[in-house]
Amino acid sequence: MKKHIAHLALAAGLAASLALYAIAPQLDDYAVNILVLAGINIILAVSLNLVNGHTGQFSLGHAGFMAAGAYTSSIITLSLAPVLASAPAWQAQAAFFAALLAGGLFASFCGFLVGVPSLRLRGDYLAMVTLGFGEIIRVVIQNTNALGGARGLEGIPPYTNLLWTFGIATVAIYVVASLVNSTYGRGFISVRDDEIAAEAMGINTTKYKVAAFVIGAFFAGLAGGLYAHFISYIAPEGFNFLKSVDVVVMVILGGMGSTPGVAAAAVLLTLMNELLRDFEQYRMIVFALLLIVLMIVRPQGLLGNFQRRKRKATQP
Amino acid sequence: MDWANLTQQLINGLSLGAIYALIALGYTMVYGVLRFINFAHGDVFMIGAFAGLYVHRWLKPFFQWMPEFFSAFLVLLLSMCICAALGILIEKLAYKPLRQRSRLTVLITAIGVSLLLSYGAQLLFGAAPKGFPQLIKNETHNLPGAVSITTEQIVVLVVTFLLLVSLRFIVQKTRMGLAMRALSNNPTAASLMGVNTDAVISFTFGLGSALAASAGIFFAMLYQAIDPFMGILPGIKAFVAAVLGGVGNIAGAALGGFLIGLVETLVVGYSKNIGIPPGFRDAVAFVILILILMFKPAGILGKSEREKV
């Protein structure tokens, strides 16, 4: 029964994306900008949530996966640009899709590379190592001239629109939510709740941890590709540790372990970002205070805890 | 083999390493006592540098009546006090309420505090880098063989050494030090034996922050420009240093700090020879972190801890 609802929701989401795309010309440019950014943030938040929230692996390196996807897809579309300029529209879209996929796949490969050494690490150490990986990816890009180095890549064809963004966001939500709610998905949650007990019960925690990183990184890579083809310019500075923190804030605000929660938080924070744009100085301070207060007063975020009705001894 | 070049790089590396060592000490002490990484520590380092800037400004009129070294010492001392107070305040407000919670919650809070400090500093002081005043007259001393060392570098190395010795004295020979070690070893037993946990924790934070402040002053002295985000990278590198040396181990933190400073400088200095562009300077620390956590997670001087179920 639940499965049917999920499929219905997926279809509804895709239909809504199509509708959004159709009415886009009626909307103010600036508003469309915000919506696309919100969609991209949803993908980032939901994918990070799989790693941080559902599997309990605190990763601070999500921006690195985003960068991997952004650069891979951009290199592909930039090198195909002369060919695509004179090609029919559907070919350009197909190429874009292929580029996005390639970005996602390369990002998930990076996720694999990060997940494996992190297997033995817990909590604080894991956070630092993932931060380290994110920074290493950034520094490598910064020093590779073929990728534009520190000066970035410009002139990326702007293929991203509301349809792509919300379409992929819907798919991401669907995948993560169904995954976690499935029998297989219980494995993720068991790793979060008590890793040693899970091992003792015969669950292959290694497999789940790596899977979480790989899937999470895949969607982060897609988000990166969408972002690159939206802003048309990417630079390694934009994918630094502070960007990872941005996504972490969304996950924490929404409630680690709650897919709808983090998606809602992503939208809220995108809106808040824009509203506070004139007060740029105060924006991050507001975020920081939000984090601190949230941890003291309601660490499970806005909508956390809703799925775990039973009182857990391992409350955050 | 260009010995002059190598020696010079070593001198540069050690003075950079001294700064990392001082910051790493704060990390390691807090970890030893509270078992968590105080992410905001790097920003206390930054506040130390700014504190030094403003203390110098306010006290400048009085400096004409005292010898240079004394006024510099005064600036250092006052900054250390300011940051010690700041560290204690942060602990009381942000970390104390979370003492029973999971380590992850505290880590997230620490990230929040770190962001608050950096962006708050940006709001107060502006994002553009500020010049740091000359605290002591800086001369370059030419050593035999085309190697030079500046007065500032000498001061940094000497004072760091003195601070390390004082720290060792405090930890090994005083009651408070004993209490710190007890708390680090077994918190429950320590409090049962009458150790005032809150006081010891506050003291640890204060001490660590004071050391971070001194690192901030030294950094500002050597590199002359300070900005609100100067603490992020050195903070992370110092954390790596603490891990490298063995978290919770004071000698290890110092050792780790010097090692990281040396490796970073050598990688940049010999970048042409080893084919790694100097832009990788910041990644060096991370690579070291990953390697050490994969191969010897307890660090150079650390002991392996068995994970009890």
Add this chain to the structure above:
Amino acid sequence: MKRNILSRVDFGALPWGALVATLLCGLFFAGCKKKDSAGNPEEIVIGEFASLTGATASFGQSAHKGVRMAVDEANANGGVLGKKLRLVTEDDQSKAGEAATVVRRMISREKPVAIIGEVASSRSLEAAPICQQNKIPMISPASTNPKVTQTGDYIFRVCFIDPFQGAVLAKFMLQRGWKNAAILTDVKQDYAVGLTDFFKDYFTKNGGFIVSEQSYSSGDKDFKAQLTSIRSTNPEAILVAGYYNEAGLIASQARELDIKVPLLGGDGWDSPSLVEVAGDAMEGNFFSNHFSAEDKSPAVQDFLAKYKSKYLESPDAMSALAYDATMLLFDAMKRAGTTDSAALRDAIASTSGFPAVTGNITLDANRNASKSAVILQIQNGKFRFVETVAP
């Protein structure tokens, strides 16, 4: 452990509804902003983006003052084409990526007829494709990397370009008899990388030798490792291709390492902050620039007087160039007789012999200005004129 009332709340299946509600809110918020019409017809909107805050705040502040002065002057004289000018300024915070965002936002919200910006080549490169795509003429006051105007035919600049600047520096070095040079480049900036390439090209083709090439990144504080390496190769002069804050630190640290040879830089050094951090260490070093405050020509003296009385401080090259860029824009508007984008673009492109503070401006087929450079030397904390080099 104390649990507050908030942690007891249990939501059930509500969250998915909450998500949908949030998305609808977002949509509503977006939908509320209907498509704007062109705003107030009685005024002409001029856009500007600059680094008002952040690492290179000095550039943005100077440029902004220049633009502001030009706009105020024009408004005091009755505006342009009978309408008042309204200046919209956005801050890109000296950060990569921000320029693109703020320009995009400015275009969609304010719909300026033209945009002045930026000083830093990297940030101009970010914004240029956006201006080109939206067919809004963009005039850069001081970006010297050739790629900026290569972006498209709506992108212009009022300054010389780095192939020329690199050659100027190389020629100067060779004239002084410094044949062995070391180079220290900021690899994070298009400006620096381009300048280095052009310098090397001219220098090596005319009898010079590059004994050492090192690099750093904007934001770095410690250059001792690279300087030590350079020192061991015994150069006669060092080219520091980068912006003023790092240049100041490099000069300081070079002196500390007992490096006595002169350092040279490009127009990226032009800022009062250059000497602030480095102090005495900067004495005797040289850099190439767009104009010198010691120039006795009436245009320059007039500008100096006006600027000083308005802002109570002396202008630098960035303010002069920004002023020139804006005045040139107004001149083009008058010649075109309209602010219509294509006509305005053509008028700007055909600018010839425009009398600017920084010299006569004629835009060539690549939309660059062909102008002389000056070499300045730091003496007693001030920038003193040494010589002019014509193209």
